[in-house]
Amino acid sequence: MSVETQKETLGFQTEVKQLLHLMIHSLYSNKEIFLRELISNASDAVDKLRFEALSKPELLEGGAELKIRVSFDKDAQTVTLEDNGIGMSREDVITHLGTIAKSGTADFMKNLTGDQKKDSHLIGQFGVGFYSAFIVADQVEVFSRRAGLPASDGVHWSSRGEGEFEVATLEKADRGTRIVLHLKKGEDEFADGYRLRNIIKKYSDHIALPIELPKEQVAVEGEPAPEQEWETVNRASALWTRPRAEVKDEEYQEFYKHIAHDFENPLAWSHNKVEGKLEYNSLLYVPARAPFDLYQREAPRGLKLYVQRVFVMDQAESFLPLYLRFIKGVVDSNDLSLNVSREILQKDPIIDSMKSALTKRVLDMLEKLAKNQPEEYKGFWKNFGQVMKEGPAEDFANKEKIAGLLRFASTSDESGEQSVSLAEYLSRAKEGQDKIYYLTGESYAQVKNSPHLEVFRKKGIEVLLLTDRIDEWLMSYLSDFDGKGFVDVARGDLDLGKLDSEEDKKAQEEVAKDKEGLIERLKTALGDAVSEVRVSHRLTDSPAILAIGEQDLGLQMRQILEASGQKVPDSKPIFEFNPTHPLIGKLDNEQSEERFGELSHILFDQAALAAGDSLKDPAAYVRRLNKLLVELSV
Ligand code: ADP
Ligand code: MG
DSSP, X not given: OOOOEEEEEEEXXXXXXXXXXXXXXXXXXXXXXXXXXXXXXXXXXXXHHHHHXXXXXXXXTTTOOOOEEEEEETTTTEEEEEEOSSOOOHXXXXXXXXXXXXXXXXXXXHTOOSOHHHHHTHHHHHOOGGGGGGGTEEEEEEEEEOTTSOGGGEEEEEEOSSSEEEEEEEOOSSSEEEEEEEEOTTOGGGSOHHHHHXXXXXXXXXXXXOEEEEOOOOOOTTSOOOOOOEEEOSOOSOGGGSOGGGSOHHHHHHHHHHHHTOSSOOSEEEEEEEOSSSOEEEEEEEOSSOOTTTTOTTSOOSEEEEEXXXXXXXXXXXXXXXXXXXXEEEEEESSSOTTOOHHHHHHOHHHHHHHHHHHHHHHHHHHHHHHHOHHHHHHHHHHHHHHHTTHHHHOGGGHHHHHHHOOBEEXXXXXXXXXXXXXXXXXXXXXXXXXXXXXXXXXXXXXXXXGGGHHHHHHTOOOEEEOSTTHHHHHTTOOEETTEEEEETTBSSOOOGGGSOHHHHHHHHHHHHHXXXXXXXXXXXXXXXXXXXXXXXXXXXXXXXXEBOTTSOOHHHHHHHHHTTOOOOOOOOEXXXXXTSHHHHHHHHOOOHHHHHHHHHHHHHHHHHHTTOOOSOHHHHHHHHHHHHHHHHO
């Protein structure tokens, strides 16, 4: 037994304490996954060693077979995992097993409510990892040595999972990591060869290196105990190299959890072997849930890259566009060189063609999911819809395909959910309708009652309701779908094309002529506030409405720009009035120009309010309205 030196006691980072607490209380019904997590880490450690040893063969230290060993001691109530992977230095241990390095963790943890039921689903977004050892153990010891460091630089980490851990330096002859779990009272079922074998088969069969358990041996009386023999219990081959037909769904699912560090099953996957000019295997997954850092710029993203079965890097982001950053998976190339770097990946033309092929695979997989499992697709859209909306701007080549995957709220669906596809919309289009109509706004509640929809409701024409912040920007990249142009119903001079009959149009022209006098009076009264005044064809119930100029920024874009402190080009709305509305009739008959002016401004402000805009001078509006109310009551 070597002597421990430089012993110190350190506290876990606050977030680790919170995670530990959450985990122990939310995963009690699924305890056995601790083994999957520890094996997953051991496998990662071996991958890293294999890769580093390509340029520094001395790291292999004589080159014993790379493997993981799991053993147990019924009397001592321990389970031990040992790997001969990359190992950890003293500093590694302190950071990796004492903190959570992911950016945004602290913010994420603030969402904890203290209600275990509510909080337990959060763990799914986070992944469980090393700390899951404390689900079954009340003390965990880690003995490790980083490959390449001398035996005297071994480290011993130990903790009861209650807020602090101890580290000390000690001699460790073999590189790699040994983890000893001291099982809690009542968890003795895990100190059992049969149980361990079953758990490994169930969760870790896909791990590409051998996982060994001690072979049961019968001691013969009077003879010395035979040397311990080991047997491999998993399949130990790289899952993505196996033919699709031979891989079971459960295996795909467990493999996903290993590479994605996720706790839940994926929604869908796509496994492909490409041969010919380029040769590679790919296995791509759609997660069921968005990670908490989906919108964090520096959050890791990308695929796990292998070159001829050898792990080369995590988070290789060059293989997929940014709007597909939530996709997890593996790509294993036969064409790239083993010493490929991130910089090379960014420039290599091979990567470009792989990127477009993989992008297409993902979009195909999503199309299939939408078609065959619409309920699951709804879940997908809730989690990742906003990110998919970044697609048309980033990926021009696949614009039409991405548009087909978009889902919108619509006047045809009272639920307000984003569930209508463009294809579905067009399948319901009216005879003679050759446009896709939409309205953008701040919230569903606001747009669904917008006066802009009146004429559409009257004619029974469906309008898509777009209320995500990104929507107006998205629509600036979409001009048409399936040959039909998009029309913002709040913009320009609404032309319903064939949806208006010849008589309708004639009638409209006549009214416009008839109201020329009123139009002139309104122009004078509203002056600078408007760019134009005209008779509206959009209204049936409301007296007036504000339309946006054809080339002007919409409300959403204006608000986004203003919020980011940018100068917003000045633009004035078009004031449209409804000639059949009694208020407009009254206005037309008003003799006093002063009262006419007051009334026009009230109508203008009301139209702005109904469109979800804020008033430039709310006090003036209130003053005018109150004046009117007083006059009414006398
Ligand atoms: P994750 O695997 O998602 O990174 P974990 O909590 O499972 O998170 O592990 C934390 C870190 O601890 C790992 O990223 C790794 O750096 C280190 N680690 C854990 N187990 C081992 C091991 N057996 N060998 C080397 N490093 C390990
Ligand atoms: Mg892990």
